Amino acid sequence: MAEKIRVVHYLNQFFAQIGGEEKADIGPGFKEGPTGPGRALQQTLAEHGEVIATLFCGDNYFAEHAEEATEELLRQTARCKPHLLIAGPAFESGRYGVACGALCQAAQARLGIHAVAGMDEENAGAAVYCKNVYIINSGDSVVRMLATLQRMVALGTKLVQGARLGRPAEEGYIPRGIKRNAFATKPPAERAVDMLLAKIHGEPFQSEIAAPQFQHIKPAAALRDLSSAVIALVTDGGLVTEGNPERMEPGRPTRFTTIPVEGIDRLDPKQFDVVHSGYDTAFANQDPHRLVPLDVMRELEQQGVIGKLHESIHATGGAHAAVENATRIGQSIAKQLKSAGVNGVILTST
Numbered sequence: 001m002a003e004k005i006r007v008v009h010y011l012n013q014f015f016a017q018i019g020g021e022e023k024a025d026i027g028p029g030f031k032e033g034p035t036g037p038g039r040a041l042q043q044t045l046a047e048h049g050e051v052i053a054t055l056f057c058g059d060n061y062f063a064e065h066a067e068e069a070t071e072e073l074l075r076q077t078a079r080c081k082p083h084l085l086i087a088g089p090a091f092e093s094g095r096y097g098v099a100c101g102a103l104c105q106a107a108q109a110r111l112g113i114h115a116v117a118g119m120d121e122e123n124a125g126a127a128v129y130c131k132n133v134y135i136i137n138s139g140d141s142v143v144r145m146l147a148t149l150q151r152m153v154a155l156g157t158k159l160v161q162g163a164r165l166g167r168p169a170e171e172g173y174i175p176r177g178i179k180r181n182a183f184a185t186k187p188p189a190e191r192a193v194d195m196l197l198a199k200i201h202g203e204p205f206q207s208e209i210a211a212p213q214f215q216h217i218k219p220a221a222a223l224r225d226l227s228s229a230v231i232a233l234v235t236d237g238g239l240v241t242e243g244n245p246e247r248m249e250p251g252r253p254t255r256f257t258t259i260p261v262e263g264i265d266r267l268d269p270k271q272f273d274v275v276h277s278g279y280d281t282a283f284a285n286q287d288p289h290r291l292v293p294l295d296v297m298r299e300l301e302q303q304g305v306i307g308k309l310h311e312s313i314h315a316t317g318g319a320h321a322a323v324e325n326a327t328r329i330g331q332s333i334a335k336q337l338k339s340a341g342v343n344g345v346i347l348t349s350t
Contacts, residue, residue, distance in 0.1 A: 005049035005160055008080050009038045010073070010087040010103055012096040016056035024095075026058035027065075028072040040146050041086060044153045053080045055103075059095035062102075063252055069099070070106050078111055084156045089118025089138040089148045090125065094252050094322030097125025104133040114159040116152045121174050124252055124322035130174045134159070137174050140324070229343040232310035233261075234333060236318030237284065237291045237350045238276030251277035251319035256329050258336075262311035265298045278319030279350045292348055310342050318349065 013023045015036045034042045034051040042051045055073050062069045077085060085107045087100035097119040104115035118136040119125055126135055134155055138148040151172040158165055168175045184191065191208070198205035223229050239259065240248050246257050259272075267288035274284040274291060284291040292313060301309045314333045318326070337345065 004047070005045065005084055005157065006080070006082040007041070007045065007049050007051050007084045007086055007156075008053050008055060008077050008082040009034065009041055009051050010055045010057075010085065010100060011036060011038070012062075012090070012093070012099065013056060013058040016054060018056065018058075024058045024060035026056075027061050028055065028057045028069050028076070030055060030076045037089075037145055037149065041149050041153065044146075044150050048157065049084075049153070052082060057099060059093070059099065060247075060249075062099040063095050063249060066099075066102060070102060073103055074106055074110060077107055077113075082113060083160045085113055085115040086149075086152055086156060087115065087117040089136065089145065089152070090120075090123060091138050091142055091144075092120045092123055092140040092322070092324050094124040094320075094325050095249075095254070097123035097322070098128060098252055098320065099125070101125040101129030101133050101135065105129055108133070114156060116156045116159070116173075118148050118152050122323045124320045124325075126174055128320060131176050134176075135174045136172050223344050226306050226344075227304055228307040230308045230310055230341055231297065231306045231344045231346060232312070232314070232337050232340075232342045233292055233294065233297060233348070234314045234337075234345050235292050235348045236316050236321075237279075237348060238274050238281065238317040239284075239288060239292055239313065239315040240273050240275055242271050242273055244273055244275055248275055248315075248317060250275045250317055252325075253317045253319075253321050253329065254325050256314055256316035256333055259313040259315060260311060261294060261309075261313055264294070266295050267292065276317045276319055276350065278317075291350075293346075297346070310337070310340065 013026050014020055017036050018026055031054040035054040038051050038054050055076055057069050057073065085104060087104050088096065090096035090100050100117040100119060104117045107113050107115045116134050116136060118138045120140045121137045129135065136148055136151045136155060138144055155171050155173060165171055195205045195207065238250060240257055241259060248257050269286060269288060272288045274281040274288065289295050297309050300306050316329050
């Protein structure tokens with residue numbers, strides 16, 4: 001392509017230099033030329049391309065109005081007539097990552113332009129969109145901003161030029177689950193034996209099949225005496241007080257809420273709501289006990305089956321939770337429960 005590559009860059013409110021969390025509710029916006037990390041993007045493009053516009057949107061706004069935000073951002077993108085959309089990098093920010101993935105997927109499908117996103121491989125957006133969108137693995141630290149942008153530009157340039165892409169490890173993008181035939185110097189049996197011998201001798205080798213990575217967590221010891229135990233109710237099903245005053249996210253959670261229930265025997269549906277984007281909450285809103293069995297726990301408390309029910313319910317929403325956010329939320333809840341003398345937890349989900 002002889003002409004310069006026309007690039008539109010998408011950023012969240014922070015990287016677009018609008019503000020931090022206090023501006024996370026800002027709607028879609030547009031700026032001419034590069035902004036914030038877009039200046040490094042322009043330097044990387046050099047004479048081969050131009051950042052013609054910067055699109056931005058608040059993380060909370062996109063999470064809560066994904067369809068409307070996408071429509072407006074696509075309208076602005078189409079107006080610029082770009083060859084390439086660069087989204088992010090979002091690093092470990094789950095809300096930002098999901099927005100990048102959603103916008104890239106929509107731009108490819110509806111505008112027919114190439115798109116590249118950037119985020120950490122553990123980002124919730126990576127899990128949702130990596131099969132349909134090229135996502136450069138940025139890692140979790142913003143110090144890799146320039147290196148990530150360089151890889152995003154290199155990949156985006158190849159897409160625009162129609163060049164053949166290398167394997168994910170070569171190009172730096174998160175595997176998309178696509179397998180292609182390739183010629184090898186040895187047949188499969190010989191390659192397998194070579195890898196086995198290398199493993200036996202403690203030598204380095206590269207498996208041709210990526211093994212899944214699972215974190216092993218030792219289960220807690222069983223409670224010896226429930227009749228003297230303090231038991232807490234915790235849910236990732238999205239229970240909130242009426243009207244959701246704390247603005248708990250229905251999906252991609254970043255925090256949890258604490259609901260006092262001391263002296264309460266039943267959850268009045270007029271005083272509680274269930275907000276969750278991963279299932280139909282109608283039945284839980286009709287009767288919150290379908291999600292959190294406070295009524296049954298009170299009966300067990302009165303019967304002496306358990307010593308005491310903890311005075312609060314901790315709740316969050318589990319839909320599309322980024323691993324790092326889910327870990328942090330769980331650790332925060334556990335810390336509070338431990339300091340309150342809770343011995344056991346009943347975790348209810350959807």
